[in-house]
Amino acid sequence: MVMEHYIGIMSGTSLDGIDAVLVATDGRRIELKGAVSAPIDALLRERLLALAVGGTVTAREWGELDVALGQAYAEVTLQLLADTGLRAAEVSAIGCHGQTVWHQPDAELPFSLQLGDGNRIAGLTGITTITDFRRKDMALGGQGAPLVPAFHQRVLGHAERLRIVVNIGGIANISVLAPGRPVQGYDVGPGNMLMDAWCRRHTGAPYDKNAALARQGMVLPALLARLMAEPWLALPPPKSTGRELFNDAWLDARLDGDEAVADVQATLTEFTAAAIAQQVRHFSDGELLVCGGGGHNPLLMERLAALLPGWRVATTTIAGVDMDAMEAMAFAWLAHQTLHRLPGNLPEATGASRPAVLGALHFPD
Numbered sequence: 001m002v003m004e005h006y007i008g009i010m011s012g013t014s015l016d017g018i019d020a021v022l023v024a025t026d027g028r029r030i031e032l033k034g035a036v037s038a039p040i041d042a043l044l045r046e047r048l049l050a051l052a053v054g055g056t057v058t059a060r061e062w063g064e065l066d067v068a069l070g071q072a073y074a075e076v077t078l079q080l081l082a083d084t085g086l087r088a089a090e091v092s093a094i095g096c097h098g099q100t101v102w103h104q105p106d107a108e109l110p111f112s113l114q115l116g117d118g119n120r121i122a123g124l125t126g127i128t129t130i131t132d133f134r135r136k137d138m139a140l141g142g143q144g145a146p147l148v149p150a151f152h153q154r155v156l157g158h159a160e161r162l163r164i165v166v167n168i169g170g171i172a173n174i175s176v177l178a179p180g181r182p183v184q185g186y187d188v189g190p191g192n193m194l195m196d197a198w199c200r201r202h203t204g205a206p207y208d209k210n211a212a213l214a215r216q217g218m219v220l221p222a223l224l225a226r227l228m229a230e231p232w233l234a235l236p237p238p239k240s241t242g243r244e245l246f247n248d249a250w251l252d253a254r255l256d257g258d259e260a261v262a263d264v265q266a267t268l269t270e271f272t273a274a275a276i277a278q279q280v281r282h283f284s285d286g287e288l289l290v291c292g293g294g295g296h297n298p299l300l301m302e303r304l305a306a307l308l309p310g311w312r313v314a315t316t317t318i319a320g321v322d323m324d325a326m327e328a329m330a331f332a333w334l335a336h337q338t339l340h341r342l343p344g345n346l347p348e349a350t351g352a353s354r355p356a357v358l359g360a361l362h363f364p365d
C-alpha cells in the first residue's frame, strides 16, 4: 500500500500540553517524521480543569472553550508543517483526539466528550480533520476507551514474547500483547493525575519533577491500603476511568488530614505503581514497556521494577517507539483507519459489540 502523511494530535487528561506528530503510514508501517509539543495556555487550562471536575458551565463558556482549543490545535499543526517543510495538500488527514472534559462510560446515558472544534482546525489548516473518536464505540455499547491497544499491537506486538504496554498519562492504561492471542486493553487506575494534583496543590509546581518531593517522604501503609481499597480497581475489564473518579475530593476523603505533604506524595507514587503492578501480575512474566509522561518519573519506574520481579521494565523508546509521541501517533493512525473506512476500535478492549469506523470528518473545502 502507498505511504501517506497523517498528523496526530493529543492533549491528554494531565492537561499538560498538546502533542502533535507527523507520520507516514500505509496502515501497517508507521514512520515518525516530526513532532511538536506546545503548552496549553494557563487560563485555558484552569477553565478546562473546572469543567473536568463537574463545575457548572454555561453554553457560552462551553462553545468558547471548544473554539479556543480548536484554534490551539490548528496553531500547533501549522507549526508542525513549518518545522517539517510539508504542505497541507500533502497531508491526507489530521486525527485530533481533543480534550476530554467528561467521560462516563457506565452511566445510564453513557458518553465521552472531547472539546476542540474540528471545523476550525480544518478551516485554518486546509486539512481534512477527524475528531470525536470515542462515541461510535460507545454507541455500540463500548467504553469508548482505551483506543490505543490496536496501535500498540501494530507497532510493538512481538511474535514470541509477551509484552504489556502501559501508557502512564493522567490515567494509566495497559495493552496486553500476547503472541497468537487477541489484544486485551483497559484502564488500570490513575497515572500521573493524583500525583500531579497533590504537587500542584502544595507546591504550585505542575508535577513532581523527577519525584524530588516523593523522595523526601515515606510511604504511609494505612493510607496506601485505603487508596488500594477503591472498588473500581477490582472491577473486571472492559473498563475505563478518568478525573470524574480520581480527583481531589476522592483523595481528600481518604486522608486523615495531618499527613506530611511529602509522605502523601510518596504514597501516591507508590499507589500509582501498585495499581499498575496489580494488573500486570495477572499475566505471566514478560516485558513491561512504559510510554507517556509517567515514564519520566524515575521513582515510578523504580517502583514498577521492584513490584514486578521477573518482568523486564523499560520504556517503549528502548523498544523503538518514542514514549512521548506514542499517543499522538496512535491518533494519526486512527485517522488513517477512518479515512480508509477501516475500524479503529478493538471490541475485546472496549467491550463494543463490533469493530467500527470511528470519528467525525470535517473537510476543509
Ligand SMILES: Nc1ncnc2c1ncn2[C@@H]1O[C@H](COP(=O)(O)OP(=O)(O)OP(=O)(O)O)[C@@H](O)[C@H]1O
Binding pocket: 010, 011, 012, 013, 014, 015, 016, 167, 168, 169, 170, 171, 192, 196, 206, 207, 208, 209, 210, 211, 291, 292, 293, 294, 296, 297, 298, 327
Ligand atoms: N521528569 C518528570 N518527572 C516526573 N514526572 C514527569 C516528568 N516528566 C513528565 N512527567 C509526568 O508526565 C505528565 C504528562 O504526561 P503525558 O503527557 O503522558 O500526559 P497526557 O498527555 O495527559 O496523557 P493521557 O492522555 O494518557 O492522560 C506530567 O503531568 C507529569 O506527571
Ligand SMILES: CC(=O)N[C@H]1[C@@H]2OC[C@@H](O2)[C@@H](O)[C@@H]1O[C@H](C)C(=O)O
Binding pocket: 012, 013, 100, 103, 112, 144, 145, 146, 147, 148, 149, 167, 169, 170, 171, 172, 173, 187, 240, 241, 242, 327
Ligand atoms: C476518555 C479519555 O480521554 N481516556 C484516555 C485517558 O488517558 C489514558 C486513558 O485514560 C485512556 O483510556 C484514554 O486515552 C488513550 C489515548 C486511549 O484511548 O487509548
